[in-house]
Amino acid sequence: MQERELPLWEVFIRSRTGLNHRHVGSLHAADAAMAIQNARDLYCRRQEGIGIWVVESAAIHASDPADKDALFDPAEDKIYRHPTFYDVPDGVENI
Amino acid sequence: MYTQGLDQADTAAPSPEEEVQLRDAFQARIDAEEKIEPRDWMPEDYRRTLVRQISQHAHSEIVGMLPEGNWLTRAPSLKRKAILLAKVQDEAGHGLYLYSAAETLGTSRQEMLDQLLSGKAKYSSIFNYPTLNWADIGAIGWLVDGAAIMNQIPLCRCSYGPYSRAMVRVCKEESFHQRQGYEIMTVMARGTDEQRQMAQDALNRWWWPSLMMFGPSDGDSAHTAQSMAWKIKRFTNDELRQKFVDVTVPQAHFLGLEIPDPDLALDEETGHWCFGEIDWQEFKQVLSGNGPCNAERLGARRSAHEEGSWVRQALLAHADKQRERSSAHEAA
Ligand SMILES: [Fe+2]
Ligand SMILES: [Fe+2]
Numbered sequence: 392m393q394e395r396e397l398p399l400w401e402v403f404i405r406s407r408t409g410l411n412h413r414h415v416g417s418l419h420a421a422d423a424a425m426a427i428q429n430a431r432d433l434y435c436r437r438q439e440g441i442g443i444w445v446v447e448s449a450a451i452h453a454s455d456p457a458d459k460d461a462l463f464d465p466a467e468d469k470i471y472r473h474p475t476f477y478d479v480p481d482g483v484e485n486i
Numbered sequence: 487m488y489t490q491g492l493d494q495a496d497t498a499a500p501s502p503e504e505e506v507q508l509r510d511a512f513q514a515r516i517d518a519e520e521k522i523e524p525r526d527w528m529p530e531d532y533r534r535t536l537v538r539q540i541s542q543h544a545h546s547e548i549v550g551m552l553p554e555g556n557w558l559t560r561a562p563s564l565k566r567k568a569i570l571l572a573k574v575q576d577e578a579g580h581g582l583y584l585y586s587a588a589e590t591l592g593t594s595r596q597e598m599l600d601q602l603l604s605g606k607a608k609y610s611s612i613f614n615y616p617t618l619n620w621a622d623i624g625a626i627g628w629l630v631d632g633a634a635i636m637n638q639i640p641l642c643r644c645s646y647g648p649y650s651r652a653m654v655r656v657c658k659e660e661s662f663h664q665r666q667g668y669e670i671m672t673v674m675a676r677g678t679d680e681q682r683q684m685a686q687d688a689l690n691r692w693w694w695p696s697l698m699m700f701g702p703s704d705g706d707s708a709h710t711a712q713s714m715a716w717k718i719k720r721f722t723n724d725e726l727r728q729k730f731v732d733v734t735v736p737q738a739h740f741l742g743l744e745i746p747d748p749d750l751a752l753d754e755e756t757g758h759w760c761f762g763e764i765d766w767q768e769f770k771q772v773l774s775g776n777g778p779c780n781a782e783r784l785g786a787r788r789s790a791h792e793e794g795s796w797v798r799q800a801l802l803a804h805a806d807k808q809r810e811r812s813s814a815h816e817a818a
Contacts, residue, residue: 397802422804
């Protein structure tokens with residue numbers, strides 16, 4: 392008989408206070424408690440984290456790579472969104 | 487290491503002309519050192535090659551725990567036991583990172599496990615040799631992990647994103663493995679005559695199988711050219727083997743140990759160590775299942791899997807029950 396597979400979870404770790412949780416990988420677990428326990432053993436063996444998020448992989452929605460240009464190109468020519476676009480006259484400080 | 491769920495190719499199969507265009511664009515990305523990610527278009531043979539290589543690599547990490555696990559309860563001190571336990575635990579981690587990376591290519595964990603347990607999948611030939619005494623644990627860390635590092639460092643730059651990220655993690659953890667092994671060898675090589683002999687004996691038995699870890703000679707390696715073009719591989723088997731010999735021979739000499747190869751000689755001109763012919767017959771035999779411990783290793787994996795079955799089922803049953811209860815609670 393084919394065994395039912397344990398669901399897949401994505402793991403996010405906060406490495407220090409003040410930093411965001413970051414995606415580090417995935418693992419299989421029956422439920423959230425087991426996923427957190429396994430994430431500790433799998434991704435935090437060398438003090439890599441002080442906090443763990445787990446989310447079932449099936450619950451994640453992602454953008455389609457085929458839409459990459461449509462989604463991200465519009466930001467490309469808006470260089471005036473960056474401070475380096477602007478001339479600051481010599482002699483002006485603290486700006 | 488992304489989700490399997492995000493990995494479903496939702497487009498129809500391309501026509502032959504489209505396929506040619508897609509392949510060209512794909513190769514151009516590889517040539518530009520871009521990483522390929524799970525949902526990107528990739529040739530079927532690229533996907534297949536990676537699934538085979540990554541899953542074999544994962545199996546090797548998992549089976550690789552067995553020869554060392556043999557000495558966990560017999561380590562000579564609490565310190566050595568704690569170190570060995572940490573190392574073996576890392577190897578389990580490596581196996582799991584790699585299975586996750588392979589899963590992003592659309593193969594399931596179950597499928598890979600089935601292939602290992604049925605004997606269909608291959609894993610590194612080295613783990614089919616026995617660990618006879620404590621010096622073997624030193625030799626494995628020094629030589630086997632040393633050879634693994636040599637293989638794995640270029641894989642950090644592999645064109646497939648999830649594999650390369652897994653390898654970065656693995657390589658960070660790997661160097662303590664080699665050092666703890668070399669430390670064991672150092673202590674034994676400087677110990678009593680009997681300990682020195684044990685160290686030499688372990689080197690004698692592990693040297694040639696370690697050289698075999700780099701795989702067949704370039705002339706006999708069917709996949710090398712394509713894998714190099716796809717930047718899955720960065721160096722050929724023989725190049726990596728030579729690098730390993732060059733760095734390891736002086737380490738053996740430092741210990742006052744002798745490499746068991748009468749043909750070993752330093753080529754003054756190139757600076758490389760020339761070495762004798764590998765027993766390829768032995769390599770083939772071990773790979774095809776006839777090594778000293780193949781049956782024992784697979785047997786151990788199979789019984790671990792079978793005996794753990796009720797635990798996995800109980801975990802799922804418990805999770806189902808919890809879910810039902812909480813939805814019943816919400817409904818009320
Ligand atoms: Fe490893
Ligand atoms: Fe290792």
